[in-house]
Amino acid sequence: MSDDVSGSPPAEEAIGSRRRVSDMFRALHERNFALFWTGQLVSGTGTWMQTVAMAWLVLTISKSAAVLGLVTMLQFLPMLLFVLPAGVVADRISKWKILLAAQSLAALQAIVLGSLLLEGTPEIWQLAVLAAALGLSNAFNNPAQQAFIAEMVGGSLTADAVAVNSVQFNATRMIGSGLGGVAVAQLPAYAVFFINGASFGASLLALVLMRRSDLRKVHGENAKGLGALREGLGFAFRTPPVFFILGSVAIVGTLGFNWPVAGPLIADRLLGIGPDGFGALMSALGVGSLAAGLGLVVFGGGTEHRIIASGALLAVFLTGLGISPSYPLSLALMFLAGLSGTTFTTTVNARLQSLVPDRLRGRIMSLFVLLLIGSTPVGASLLGLGAETLGATATLVLFGVSSGLGLGVMVLVHRLRTVGRDER
Template identity: 45%
Template sequence: MTTQHQVYGAPLVTRPWRARRLRLPRQHAEVDPTAELAAPEIGEPAAPSIEVARTTRLSETFRALRHRNYRLFYTGQAISLTGTWMQTVAQSWLVIELTDSKAALGIVTTLQFLPITIFVLPAGVIADRVNKRDLILATRALAMVQALLLAVLVAAGSVELWHVYVLALVLGVSNAFEQPTRQAMVVEMVGKDDLINAVALNSGLFNGARLVGPSVAGVLIAVAGTEAAFAINAVSFIPSILALTMMDLSELKISDRVAPARANPLRELREGLSFVKRTPAALMIIIIAAFLGTFGYNFITVLPLVARYVLQGDSVDLGFLTAALGLGAFLSALVIAGQRRATRSQLFVGGALFALLLGAVALSESFYLSMLFLFLTGVANIIFAATSNTSLQLATPDHLRGRVMALYMLLIAGSTPIGASLTGFMAEVLGVQVTIGLLAAACLFGVAVGFLYYITHREQIEATAHASAIVATAP
């Protein structure tokens, strides 16, 4: 038998030994060690370069932007949402300046979201019938006029509380028709393969604007007054409107959509609700969203109360608290955007952490500790929100998506009148911290109910949620 010394030293060796010794170095030299880094999700070899690997990772995170229509939409939204968050802070602070009332702050938030409660389900039916781009254009124009009127009233020194109430209602009507339509249009811009990425990027954009807008608004209000924030918001709608008009509607991905014959609107509405009721995977998401939307997503009311009555702060402090929440959500969204999987573990963990961290905000009396808890609350919020939104859309047939997402928006935003009024009046009676603690407990209870439903309906959920659990990769 040939020894190891003879194998390395002899000019001729047997084939088995030559194959074993010579093939391995040659393979090692030809395969780039960064190939798996370049495309870990897809599993295909990438160009042999660390720089290319980094570029691939970055392109995965922002892959939805390769669609021209979505790029236009995203750019317009980036500018408009910053102005919207500036107005959100300005409106809350204006009400506090006019009334110094916790209940009044809850009422104005209730009025702003009440039209969503009333109109969002019919808006979903309309969204499934009409050109979504044109409907969004109309709602953006209405919101721009509303912001401009607020700016003029405040600048003229003639603003009264009832003005704010009425204009909050007008903005609510705009949002009631815009939100479900926008949610349903995203998949038409990017397709199902890139939907989770687009939803996460939208969440990152929303919360990136929450990071910038309130911080700027807090300083701007202190220097130039609330009217400056309202005016800037009005102007910020112009780029968004222009971007929508530049879209190429022929590129929308609606070829798979089934277009049934027109029916009675109430019958179409019942069709969407019936789908959710008989689809366990969708119903599970709706259960948790109902609790978190009603009791947890009341930051427009909660944060001004925390800033003013717990931390004894001013508009600048409110801006930074809101920005901390936005920063956590923004960074979380960037991580989620790089994924191609929306899992149920993310749904439950995100929801539970959101509730627990909201409870931590209730206990904190330190400004910096409150900022930290709000940052982490933002992280947990996006884990839940991006996962629930994507899973629900992918589990829904194209021709029902507007109606199903309208129900989702009803629970996430349309339930705010209940939560905001409850928060305002409970804060008057029980105090701000006790109120937030009780709201956090209600959120945790909702996650527990959703998890119990999952345990008792596991097989049905697995059977109806396969498409929502894993996003298919391109071949």
């Protein structure tokens, strides 16, 4: 099997130098991508509102960080179980159809949650089942969505589209998290979930309005069963830059991206603030993320050095959040965590998109999603249990330090492997 990456944008072009301001959003000139981006902007805002409301609701009902960690684990467990097969599916059948089905399921989940809250206080098991249903939707939606970008724009525009999509994602996190905190404090709990369910109308309409004839055909015709999985895994293991990137994502994803649990713990256990303050913390994370996304549109996707630096800084800021003595300092640290975290994920995404051949794109991007988001069941459950036994401060510091050390080990392995390969 060849490791030729023809058909994907050249690495140097995809991570190019500083752009002119007029070129920043050139991917939005593509009609299908513009529709997709706009629909996701609306539905993503609703999703982040629900994320804030759901975390606060579980912690309020259960009064337990461990239960919050468990429910969060169940939400992301389907990622761990199904995202790799979903990547094979994304390389075999229409990604458009996968997105339509997955986002319809997510909308239904939100409406059912709202209906339960309208009738009274739901049981924790009901919240857990619905969280798992959302996770199942995301397991198929996320790798298809990542790979779909190349079908909508293709060629040298892929890296631009990844960066612009990051702007959309982080704008929705900023706006949705803030609105979610306000909504939890000011509106009936069910309202947030109904709003999210309605917001999916925009993303579904965008998919329906697309010109499917304009989509680039990059399906993996030979992507079947275990052989297809082995082909994708083999490419990832045998290609040092891809192996380093995915290994770094595994470490940072497990230890550094547990905000659905870390956010409520920081707000409730460390700072003693209510839902408004929690929403502000998550908005600060989103503001930092948005700033990073805009910066990366201008300056390009970045290199391995940027991956290392941003991952290390995220570890430092997470550690700082564990020992922060004040709300204003925590707001600043959340902003910096959003800045460094989004720099890390967007740079990783752009680098992977530039290194992966079209025929393997769905499978490799499913690995990316698995290691970044599918690792959350492990990280979230450990963070929740650690907060119950060691305390929130000690656990956040432990996660931050471990993330930095793990990234350092990954860098060392990559350097040794690269030297060994060069000597051969």
